[in-house]
Amino acid sequence: MKEAMLSRIGRYAFGAEPFHCDFSSRMLLSHAANCMLNAAEFHSDERGYGMTELRRMGRTWVLSRLVVEMNDMPPAYSRINIDTWVEGVMRFFTSRDFSVTGTEGQQYGYGRSIWAMIDSHTRQPVEIATVGEGIIARYVESDRPCPIKPFARIKLPPTAERAGTVTAQYSDVDVNGHVNSAKYIEHILDLWDIRWHEKHRITRLDIAYTAEAHSGDTLAFYVDDTVEGARCVSVRRSRDGSEEVEACLARLTFWTVGN
Amino acid sequence: MKEAMLSRIGRYAFGAEPFHCDFSSRMLLSHAANCMLNAAEFHSDERGYGMTELRRMGRTWVLSRLVVEMNDMPPAYSRINIDTWVEGVMRFFTSRDFSVTGTEGQQYGYGRSIWAMIDSHTRQPVEIATVGEGIIARYVESDRPCPIKPFARIKLPPTAERAGTVTAQYSDVDVNGHVNSAKYIEHILDLWDIRWHEKHRITRLDIAYTAEAHSGDTLAFYVDDTVEGARCVSVRRSRDGSEEVEACLARLTFWTVGN
Numbered sequence: 001m002k003e004a005m006l007s008r009i010g011r012y013a014f015g016a017e018p019f020h021c022d023f024s025s026r027m028l029l030s031h032a033a034n035c036m037l038n039a040a041e042f043h044s045d046e047r048g049y050g051m052t053e054l055r056r057m058g059r060t061w062v063l064s065r066l067v068v069e070m071n072d073m074p075p076a077y078s079r080i081n082i083d084t085w086v087e088g089v090m091r092f093f094t095s096r097d098f099s100v101t102g103t104e105g106q107q108y109g110y111g112r113s114i115w116a117m118i119d120s121h122t123r124q125p126v127e128i129a130t131v132g133e134g135i136i137a138r139y140v141e142s143d144r145p146c147p148i149k150p151f152a153r154i155k156l157p158p159t160a161e162r163a164g165t166v167t168a169q170y171s172d173v174d175v176n177g178h179v180n181s182a183k184y185i186e187h188i189l190d191l192w193d194i195r196w197h198e199k200h201r202i203t204r205l206d207i208a209y210t211a212e213a214h215s216g217d218t219l220a221f222y223v224d225d226t227v228e229g230a231r232c233v234s235v236r237r238s239r240d241g242s243e244e245v246e247a248c249l250a251r252l253t254f255w256t257v258g259n
Numbered sequence: 260m261k262e263a264m265l266s267r268i269g270r271y272a273f274g275a276e277p278f279h280c281d282f283s284s285r286m287l288l289s290h291a292a293n294c295m296l297n298a299a300e301f302h303s304d305e306r307g308y309g310m311t312e313l314r315r316m317g318r319t320w321v322l323s324r325l326v327v328e329m330n331d332m333p334p335a336y337s338r339i340n341i342d343t344w345v346e347g348v349m350r351f352f353t354s355r356d357f358s359v360t361g362t363e364g365q366q367y368g369y370g371r372s373i374w375a376m377i378d379s380h381t382r383q384p385v386e387i388a389t390v391g392e393g394i395i396a397r398y399v400e401s402d403r404p405c406p407i408k409p410f411a412r413i414k415l416p417p418t419a420e421r422a423g424t425v426t427a428q429y430s431d432v433d434v435n436g437h438v439n440s441a442k443y444i445e446h447i448l449d450l451w452d453i454r455w456h457e458k459h460r461i462t463r464l465d466i467a468y469t470a471e472a473h474s475g476d477t478l479a480f481y482v483d484d485t486v487e488g489a490r491c492v493s494v495r496r497s498r499d500g501s502e503e504v505e506a507c508l509a510r511l512t513f514w515t516v517g518n
Contacts, residue, residue, distance in 0.1 A: 017297035018310065018434050019441060023474075025434045038276035045336065051277065052336070076434055077304065077311070169449035170456050175277050175284045175335055182278060190428035194474045197429050215282075215453045 008141040009085040010043035016074040023194055026073035027080075029202055030189060033068050034182035036098045036111045039082040043096075047139055048132050051175065054117070059126055061115050062209070063181045064093065069148040069204040070100070070109035079103050085141035092116055092125040094136060097146035110148045123212065151206050154249045156234050160224040163191050168217045168237075178212040179219070184248050188233050191221055204253040213237040213247045220244060229254060267400040268344040269302035275333040282453055285332035286339075288461055289448060292327050293441035295357045295370045298341040302355075306398055307391050310434065313376070318385055320374050321468070322440045323352065328407040328463040329359070329368035338362050344400035351375055351384040353395060356405035369407045382471065410465050413510045415493050419483040422450050427476045427496075437471040438478070443507050447492050450480055463512040472496040472506045479503060488513060 014035040016027040044050040044061070054060050074080050080100055087095040098111030117128050128136055166187055174180035185205065189197075213219060217237045224232040231252045236244035273294040275286040303309040303320070313319050333339050339359055346354040357370030376387050387395055425446055433439035444464065448456075472478060476496045483491040490511045495503035 015297070017293075018300050019293050019296050019439055021434050022429065023432050023434065023436050028430060030430065034276070034278050037278050038274070041277050042336075077301075170281065170451065170453050171287060171289065171445045171449050173282050173453060175280050175282065177282050180278055186430045190430050192429065194429050194432060 005138065006047055008139050009083050009144060010039070010046065011081050011083050012039040012042050014038070014080050014082060016076055016078045016080060018076040021076040022197070024198075025076040027076075028186075029068065029070070029073065029205060030182050030186040032070065032073065032100065032109075033066065033185050033205070035080070035082055036066070036068065036084070036100075036113070037063065037181060039084045039098065040096055040113065040115075043084050047135065049136055054131070055120070057131070058120050059117055059131075060120050060176055062118050062176070062212070063113060064116050065112075065114040065151045065206075065208045066181065067112040067148060067151050067204070067206050068109065069111070071203075072108055074100075074102060074108055080108065085144060086136060086139050087141065087146065089128055089137050089140060091127055091129070094128060097144070099146070110146055112146055112148060112150060114151070148204075151208065154206060154208065154232055154251045156222060156224045156232050156249070157226065159226075160222040160232070160234060163221050163223040165218055165220045168213055168215050168219055170215060173215045178214055179217070179247070181209060184209075184235060184250075187219065188221065188235070188250055188252070191223060191233065199257050200254045201257055202252050202254045205250060207248055207250040209248045211237065211245050211247045219247065264397065265306055267398050268342050268403060269298070269305065270340050270342050271298040271301050273297070273339050273341060275335055275337045275339060277335040280335040281456065283457075284335040286335075287445070287448075288327065288329070288332070288464060289441050289445040291329065291332065291359065291368075292325065292444050292464070294339070294341055295325070295327065295343070295359075295372070296322065296440060298343045298357065299355055299372065299374075302343050306394065308395055313390070314379070316390070317379050318376055318390075319379050319435055321377050321435070321471070322372060323375050324371075324373040324410045324465075324467045325440065326371040326407060326410050326463070326465050327368065328370070330462075331367055333359075333361060333367055339367065344403060345395060345398050346400065346405065348387055348396050348399060350386055350388070353387060356403070358405070369405055371405055371407060371409060373410070410467065413465060413467065413491055413508045415481060415483045415491050415508070416485065418485075419481040419491070419493060422480050422482040424477055424479045427472055427474050427478055429474060432474045437473055438476070438506070440468060443468075443494060443509075446478065447480065447494070447509055447511070450482060450492065458516050459513045460516055461511050461513045464509060466507055466509040468507045470496065470504050470506045478506065
């Protein structure tokens with residue numbers, strides 16, 4: 001060990017910069033998710049198991065599941081703190097939680113995530129304990145609760161309809177070389193227009209990432225709107241007319257703004 | 260005056276968070292531009308002529324022209340400082356410059372911008388001097404040079420070809436209710452795929468915003484690639500088959516990465 005142990009919980013500051021906010025002057029949910037992912041990576045990086053360290057071993061982290069539950073979205077110009085900690089470590093997966101607060105301590109929301117460590121070449125899971133002599137396990141924080149429900153399974157009925165397609169572009173792809181997790185959220189939220197967003201407030205997002213998509217892939221979005229107060233979305237990637245493969249599966253929970 | 264004068268030059272910190280970086284682990288140019296716009300707004304807001312203050316008067320700022328010239332893009336995980344100051348104030352326009360440095364003082368690049376103050380309802384220019392008894396003029400910084408060339412006129416030949424279209428969505432629209440300036444840059448850079456971006460490094464972007472586009476508008480991208488080391492792009496908005504109106508006009512200057 002070159003360095004002393006750091007605290008198990010890390011705190012990272014982000015801004016609700018006005019141009020990361022939507023028409024209503026509140027932070028975009030996709031940006032809040034991106035802040036969580038950045039907090040996760042800063043936390044891992046500082047503790048010796050971030051993507052830069054893993055890259056040296058031919059490995060990387062991939063996000064498997066993410067839950068974001070927000071009471072309220074931070075207003076434009078405000079600053080937020082994201083606390084993050086590792087809740088548990090399994091053989092191939094690790095769970096990490098998030099708490100989002102304002103600078104005056106107000107609780108905006110929470111997040112939960114599950115990450116897999118994979119071999120960058122084969123894209124297959126590798127054992128997490130083999131990094132840094134199992135250092136991650138020493139950072140597990142078991143005292144701090146995350147008071148939101150875990151990710152719940154999402155299932156779309158076969159009647160779900162195709163609501164749109166996009167081609168994954170240069171700006172969709174991140175340092176991992178695949179379509180960025182927060183960009184899927186941006187594309188999913190774009191399935192509804194501003195009039196819909198004016199009338200509905202999204203309170204929770206559950207999303208499972210099941211296969212990687214790359215620049216040039218076609219992403220098709222299938223939507224189930226048969227459940228009151230929720231929308232389920234399946235994103236299926238294909239390339240040059242190949243069969244569609246599910247890249248991610250999401251559920252949005254929302255309430256309707258009063259008339 | 261409620262408060263003492265602040266410094267003419269403001270400094271704002273931003274992160275090259277890994278998920279605001281591209282496949283090459285360098286900050287996206289669209290994100291660098293977004294940081295500049297946020298720095299501009301923080302600077303104006305603190306000095307009493309930001310969008311929140313203008314909104315009370317039924318006005319807002321709109322970006323008319325932006326130049327971003329970068330020697331290098333900040334690498335993932337690094338932090339940057341953006342200095343910004345008002346270079347001059349005219350009747351309806353103000354010019355604002357930017358300097359982007361790393362935390363160890365290395366110069367990444369510079370920016371120049373021209374902003375108009377408009378009436379939020381009529382969208383017509385209004386006189387800048389009528390805000391806060393002409394306070395902006397008191398913040399003009401004439402001693403600090405911005406060593407990049409001003410915006411140069413961009414002209415596309417009639418042979419420019421349509422290279423793509425997108426529909427402006429919820430996530431494209433910012434607190435001003437129109438398509439965000441940095442989002443145009445993102446869409447423009449997405450006209451070329453990752454292979455192109457692997458082989459070319461963009462060193463300068465000039466962009467003029469000529470008409471506002473809104474959610475639901477179709478944005479058509481016309482490209483001129485007849486000049487070596489540059490691409491000119493005209494973005495034309497339309498709606499429900501209406502005639503196309505130029506929303507912005509950009510020039511990318513780049514060099515080709517050695518084989």
